[in-house]
Amino acid sequence: MSQRPSQWRVLLETQWTWTRGILLLGSIVAFTVPLVSLETAAGAADAASAKEVAFIGTMQAWSIGYALTAAGIGLLIAIAAWSYDHRLRHVYALSLPIARWRYVLQRYTAGLALLALPTLALLAGAELAAHSAAVPATLHAYPLALTLRFAFATLVAYSIFFGISSATARTAGYVLGVIALIIIAQVVLSSAGSGVNVIGRVSDIVFATPGVLAVFSGRWTLIDV
Amino acid sequence: MSLAIETRDLRYRPGNGFQISNLSMHVPRGALYGFLGPNGAGKTTTIRLLLGLLPAQAGRITVLGQTMPAEHVAVMSRTGYVPERPHVYPTLTVDEALRLHAAYHDRWDGAWAAELLRQFGLVGDRKVGALSKGETGKLMMLLALAQQPELLVLDEPTDGLDPVVRRDVLEALLEYVSTHQATVLISSHLVHELERICDWIAVMDRGAMIAELPMQEFKAGIKRLSVYNAPDQLTDVPFTVLRRTSFNGSGEQWLVRGWTDDMRDFFPAAGSTLREVIDLDLEDGFVELLRSFREVK
Numbered sequence: 001m002s003q004r005p006s007q008w009r010v011l012l013e014t015q016w017t018w019t020r021g022i023l024l025l026g027s028i029v030a031f032t033v034p035l036v037s038l039e040t041a042a043g044a045a046d047a048a049s050a051k052e053v054a055f056i057g058t059m060q061a062w063s064i065g066y067a068l069t070a071a072g073i074g075l076l077i078a079i080a081a082w083s084y085d086h087r088l089r090h091v092y093a094l095s096l097p098i099a100r101w102r103y104v105l106q107r108y109t110a111g112l113a114l115l116a117l118p119t120l121a122l123l124a125g126a127e128l129a130a131h132s133a134a135v136p137a138t139l140h141a142y143p144l145a146l147t148l149r150f151a152f153a154t155l156v157a158y159s160i161f162f163g164i165s166s167a168t169a170r171t172a173g174y175v176l177g178v179i180a181l182i183i184i185a186q187v188v189l190s191s192a193g194s195g196v197n198v199i200g201r202v203s204d205i206v207f208a209t210p211g212v213l214a215v216f217s218g219r220w221t222l223i224d225v
Numbered sequence: 226m227s228l229a230i231e232t233r234d235l236r237y238r239p240g241n242g243f244q245i246s247n248l249s250m251h252v253p254r255g256a257l258y259g260f261l262g263p264n265g266a267g268k269t270t271t272i273r274l275l276l277g278l279l280p281a282q283a284g285r286i287t288v289l290g291q292t293m294p295a296e297h298v299a300v301m302s303r304t305g306y307v308p309e310r311p312h313v314y315p316t317l318t319v320d321e322a323l324r325l326h327a328a329y330h331d332r333w334d335g336a337w338a339a340e341l342l343r344q345f346g347l348v349g350d351r352k353v354g355a356l357s358k359g360e361t362g363k364l365m366m367l368l369a370l371a372q373q374p375e376l377l378v379l380d381e382p383t384d385g386l387d388p389v390v391r392r393d394v395l396e397a398l399l400e401y402v403s404t405h406q407a408t409v410l411i412s413s414h415l416v417h418e419l420e421r422i423c424d425w426i427a428v429m430d431r432g433a434m435i436a437e438l439p440m441q442e443f444k445a446g447i448k449r450l451s452v453y454n455a456p457d458q459l460t461d462v463p464f465t466v467l468r469r470t471s472f473n474g475s476g477e478q479w480l481v482r483g484w485t486d487d488m489r490d491f492f493p494a495a496g497s498t499l500r501e502v503i504d505l506d507l508e509d510g511f512v513e514l515l516r517s518f519r520e521v522k
Contacts, residue, residue: 004335010321010328017316084314091312094278096329097302 027121037062063220074157235284259419262429305369315354338371359390467517
């Protein structure tokens with residue numbers, strides 16, 4: 001206790017304490033998804049005549065698995081970064097002799113550092129899958145590209161949810177309110193017999209148009225041509 | 226007189242009917258300043274305003290010569306704060322809480338923190354959330370003291386603690402104050418505790434400061450007088466009459482403020498007789514002061 005530890009390091013330690021369960025689970029899932037996707041793709045290819053098409057099609061079906069894993073990890077780590085400050089009404093953080101923006105930055109970067117664990121787990125899983133499974137000769141494995149995409153998607157999800165959860169409960173309420181309005185509008189329109197797909201249009205705008213959120217859509221595949 | 230804390234015309238209205246209006250406060254440097262008031266008087270809100278945890282809507286706050294909340298970082302590096310409710314992350318162990326606090330305070334005294342840990346009987350590897358109320362109170366005081374502040378702001382630091390723990394905590398506080406000449410602002414319901422340790426006293430009620438003066442002056446100036454044949458209308462009274470109550474026909478009891486012994490001459494001149502001057506302790510004075518303030522309001 002004689003030597004003062006660095007502020008960032010102790011914040012990293014506190015966030016590790018709060019998120020190690022999430023990180024462990026997230027890392028297991030991230031490690032497993034490439035292995036399972038390749039296993040199922042190999043099975044599908046064995047049973048098909050056009051092996052490459054079946055292989056890639058099955059691999060692509062797992063895109064949602066990668067996107068959900070990245071979004072889920074980003075969401076949970078971001079919420080955990082602020083949960084105890086919210087519970088204690090930020091009294092401890094606000095009474096520390098540090099500018100608020102610096103404290104927020106320290107919390108953000110500490111969480112960011114922790115996201116390296118599931119990302120490395122995904123890389124390990126992807127490398128292991130790429131080297132252990134029988135892939136049709138015309139196809140190639142892209143473990144590093146997949147990992148980079150996963151890292152970016154995790155970063156995007158973490159940043160968005162960190163921003164929301166670091167704000168006041170009122171701000172978080174506004175965000176949830178907008179989401180609730182979209183869902184209510186969809187329910188009302190559907191029950192009125194309208195064919196308008198509000199949720200689909202909103203998700204097209206958010207995820208399909210060029211922008212950082214587009215990382216969650218499209219093809220996430222370890223094996224490709 | 227050099228001031229550690231000064232507020233001028235402070236105003237804060239959270240929107241629930243309660244408000245702090247035109248609050249002016251003067252905490253002398255080196256003072257042990259007791260901050261009294263009933264529940265809901267606005268003591269905790271005032272403390273949060275002083276430390277920049279809440280934004281004042283008007284007024285000026287100076288703490289240790291620096292403007293709040295603009296110079297929040299500089300002020301908080303010189304101020305130890307024990308809030309009303311525990312504010313340390315409950316998932317951390319005591320040692321981790323100390324490490325976290327040490328990282329943010331340049332003047333952290335690790336050796337003394339270890340000594341206080343031993344003195345308070347706290348176990349380093351226990352979770353903060355698993356500590357008893359008394360242990361949590363000790364930990365909060367430890368954190369505030371080991372950062373070696375010039376100013377300690379303590380919001381009900383001994384509330385709910387048993388007498389033994391309370392004594393330990395106050396002893397550590399007084400030892401620190403005597404060796405470091407620190408200023409202490411201590412809010413408490415425990416009037417006798419403040420009477421024992423404080424040299425200044427402030428009384429707050431319904432968001433307003435109703436008294437702020439040296440303890441001796443407060444205790445010496447508030448008396449209960451037994452007066453006979455007093456006129457209904459008083460003129461040229463040299464002290465403040467807070468309350469008059471009749472007893473025994475022509476007898477009255479007066480609660481007065483600003484009394485000194487040379488004021489006895491007032492009574493013969495007014496055609497009345499002063500039979501007795503009764504000293505009030507801080508609690509009596511506090512209660513009577515609140516009553517008279519509420520009657521006037």
